[in-house]
Amino acid sequence: MDPDAVAKAFVEHYYRTFDNNRAELGNLYQEGSMLTFEGAKTQGSQAIVAKLAGLPFQQCLHNISTVDCQPSGPGGGMLVFVSGSLQLAGEQHALKFSQMFHLIPTPQGSFYVLNDIFRLNYA
Amino acid sequence: MDPDAVAKAFVEHYYRTFDTDRAGLGNLYQDASMLTFEGAKIQGSQAIVAKLTSLPFQQCHHNISTVDCQPSGPAGGMLVFVSGTLQISGEQHALKFSQMFHLMPTPQGSFYVLNDIFRQPKGHTIH
Numbered sequence: 566m567d568p569d570a571v572a573k574a575f576v577e578h579y580y581r582t583f584d585n586n587r588a589e590l591g592n593l594y595q596e597g598s599m600l601t602f603e604g605a606k607t608q609g610s611q612a613i614v615a616k617l618a619g620l621p622f623q624q625c626l627h628n629i630s631t632v633d634c635q636p637s638g639p640g641g642g643m644l645v646f647v648s649g650s651l652q653l654a655g656e657q658h659a660l661k662f663s664q665m666f667h668l669i670p671t672p673q674g675s676f677y678v679l680n681d682i683f684r685l686n687y688a
Numbered sequence: 689m690d691p692d693a694v695a696k697a698f699v700e701h702y703y704r705t706f707d708t709d710r711a712g713l714g715n716l717y718q719d720a721s722m723l724t725f726e727g728a729k730i731q732g733s734q735a736i737v738a739k740l741t742s743l744p745f746q747q748c749h750h751n752i753s754t755v756d757c758q759p760s761g762p763a764g765g766m767l768v769f770v771s772g773t774l775q776i777s778g779e780q781h782a783l784k785f786s787q788m789f790h791l792m793p794t795p796q797g798s799f800y801v802l803n804d805i806f807r808q809p810k811g812h813t814i815h
Contacts, residue, residue: 601756608737633724635803637790640761646724646788646805661809663786665769667760680758682769686784687808 572634572645577595587618591605593678600681613681624654632680643668643676648686661686693759695768698791698799702716706814710741717799723804736804747777750785766791774808784809 584591594600594610600617601607607616629649635642645666650659667680704713712714717733722731723740730739752772760767768789773782789796 577779580749599756599758603753604756610778623702630809631727631807633727633805633807635722635724635790635805637762637803638765639762640763642761644788644790644803644805646786648786648805648809663769663771663807665767665788665805667758667767669761680760680767682756682758682767682788684754684769684771684786686771686786 567637568634570634571676572643572668573632576632576647577646577667577668579666579678580629583617584624584626588614590614590617594681595677595679598678600683602681602683603685622653626652628652628659631670634669637667641670642679651685662673691757691759691766691784692755695766695791696755696798697790699752699755699768699770702789702801703752706740707749709749710743711737713737713740717804718800719803721801721804723806725806726808745778749775749777751782752776760790764793765802 591610591614594613596609598609598610598613600613602616604679607613627649630646631648633646635644650661653660662685664683666678668676669679671677690815713807714733714737719732720735720800721736723736723738726761730736750772752770754771756769768788772785774785775782785808789801791799792802794800
């Protein structure tokens with residue numbers, strides 16, 4: 566399958582899940598997964614979901630501007646680099662962000678997130 | 689060695705080389721290396737250096753705001769995620785950018801860049 570299409574499909578699924586029900590993101594991570602969110606490091610699906618579900622806002626909407634992807638090596642992994650803006654309910658201005666994912670194939674033919682790094686791009 | 693220290697040292701070396709002698713970046717890439725620069729895909733050290741040295745400015749200076757890193761898997765690779773600004777000489781305003789590197793260890797105990805993706809926020813582009 567076309568890697569760009571796979572990356573795009575993953576990104577849409579990820580942010581749709583994030584924006585609708587952050588707790589369900591747990592399916593996309595495993596025990597070895599790592600998240601660095603604005604410099605704070607978290608490991609493992611449970612702790613990662615706790616971190617994301619605990620962010621100080623109820624509703625949000627990600628608007629994706631760019632998605633770039635490249636294969637990460639012989640293991641079949643894929644690097645996905647996203648930029649966009651994050652609109653929090655009740656906030657006047659959207660926040661710009663950049664995020665990278667390292668996706669690893671699962672035996673079932675899907676992907677999970679091994680590495681996840683998120684940064685806001687301040688003005 | 690502390691991964692954060694390795695990432696920081698690499699980033700400093702990369703941007704210092706970029707800002708003083710872009711042609712010197714060739715040592716940091718290999719045949720299989722991939723660069724996506726503002727959406728344009730390039731492969732291999734030669735083609736990558738050709739792209740970077742042909743960017744439409746002579747002098748520039750990268751100011752790094754953040755560096756995050758994580759190990760990328762059993763092969764010993766390292767993911768490095770950078771944000772900062774790029775000041776091009778003669779331009780009034782610095783351009784924001786984000787960049788990710790996937791570093792792979794070399795037999796000599798160093799790293800080379802296997803994956804490189806560079807993006808600037810919409811409305812601030814150099815091609």
